[in-house]
Amino acid sequence: MIEKIPFGRTEHNSTRTLFGAAAFWATPQEEANKTLDLLLEYGVNHIDTAASYGDAELRLGPWLKPHRDAFFLATKTEKRTYAAAKEELHRSLERLQTDHVDLWQMHILVEPDEWETAMGPGGALEAFIEAREPGLTRFLGVTGHGVTVAQMHLKSLERFDFDSVLLPYNPTMMQNPQYAAEFEQLMAVCQQKNVAVQTIKALSKGPWGDKLKTHNTWYEPFTTQEEIDLAVQWILCRPGVFINTVGDTTLLPMVLDAAARVDTTVPQVSLTAKMSSIEMEPLFV
Numbered sequence: 001m002i003e004k005i006p007f008g009r010t011e012h013n014s015t016r017t018l019f020g021a022a023a024f025w026a027t028p029q030e031e032a033n034k035t036l037d038l039l040l041e042y043g044v045n046h047i048d049t050a051a052s053y054g055d056a057e058l059r060l061g062p063w064l065k066p067h068r069d070a071f072f073l074a075t076k077t078e079k080r081t082y083a084a085a086k087e088e089l090h091r092s093l094e095r096l097q098t099d100h101v102d103l104w105q106m107h108i109l110v111e112p113d114e115w116e117t118a119m120g121p122g123g124a125l126e127a128f129i130e131a132r133e134p135g136l137t138r139f140l141g142v143t144g145h146g147v148t149v150a151q152m153h154l155k156s157l158e159r160f161d162f163d164s165v166l167l168p169y170n171p172t173m174m175q176n177p178q179y180a181a182e183f184e185q186l187m188a189v190c191q192q193k194n195v196a197v198q199t200i201k202a203l204s205k206g207p208w209g210d211k212l213k214t215h216n217t218w219y220e221p222f223t224t225q226e227e228i229d230l231a232v233q234w235i236l237c238r239p240g241v242f243i244n245t246v247g248d249t250t251l252l253p254m255v256l257d258a259a260a261r262v263d264t265t266v267p268q269v270s271l272t273a274k275m276s277s278i279e280m281e282p283l284f285v
Contacts (some may be wrong), residue, residue: 001043002259008163008196010139012072014046016236017259022247025054032059035249042256048244050076050107051092061097068098076107080117085124105141110152119159139163147284150182169199171275172282198242202231206281216248219283225254232258234271
């Protein structure tokens with residue numbers, strides 16, 4: 001079984017491997033059901049989706065209905081105004097066939113102008129705060145991609161006391177000195193405030209570039225069990241962080257298997273040395 005630890009201040013013990021439902025972007029319901037059944041086998045108890053993930057919320061809804069109490073459920077919105085965010089939350093709840101989500105997140109909040117809109121008068125933050133009052137969501141978070149995301153999350157945490165953050169974390173990202181410094185600064189703030197830290201792009205070898213796209217990921221992923229074991233271990237050997245799983249259902253069993261067998265006592269520096277033998281490129285520059 002996969003280790004469970006407190007998801008920040010939420011009082012929920014989440015599996016350190018969270019299911020990333022971007023994998024259901026255009027997945028038939030039967031295939032989605034089989035994938036979700038696999039979560040039960042591994043004891044995964046936390047699902048992360050988004051309104052912008054194609055059909056993902058629609059695929060989760062029917063399966064989740066009899067299992068809702070067994071999962072911490074998170075979704076996201078890219079809407080930046082109060083009215084649009086509020087409308088999209090109600091749409092998400094309808095698609096997910098539930099009366100509440102446990103975590104609602106501002107998705108990909110990295111552009112300064114979008115940040116100002118979301119955090120300003122009439123912005124999405126007002127809808128987020130309001131949604132907690134009737135219990136439409138219990139907790140609030142912020143997510144993002146790119147090399148400036150850690151810096152923007154720090155700014156968001158100064159503006160509002162969010163319960164979680166989500167951002168890229170892998171060896172190539174941490175080879176960028178500025179990103180590494182800002183990531184560590186963010187980690188320190190999150191530890192102080194007991195904010196949950198979710199990581200993405202664990203399996204990224206680099207951009208697809210001109211290569212033939214063979215998997216349902218927007219980056220070229222690791223595909224062998226040995227590589228996936230190393231990538232998962234590299235992240236989980238860092239205490240307190242979570243992995244949002246890969247957006248490809250064919251790779252998911254290998255990720256869950258790696259997480260179930262992981263030895264978190266191995267020093268990350270030794271894993272970095274092993275991973276340096278794998279040809280990797282930065283996903284964001």
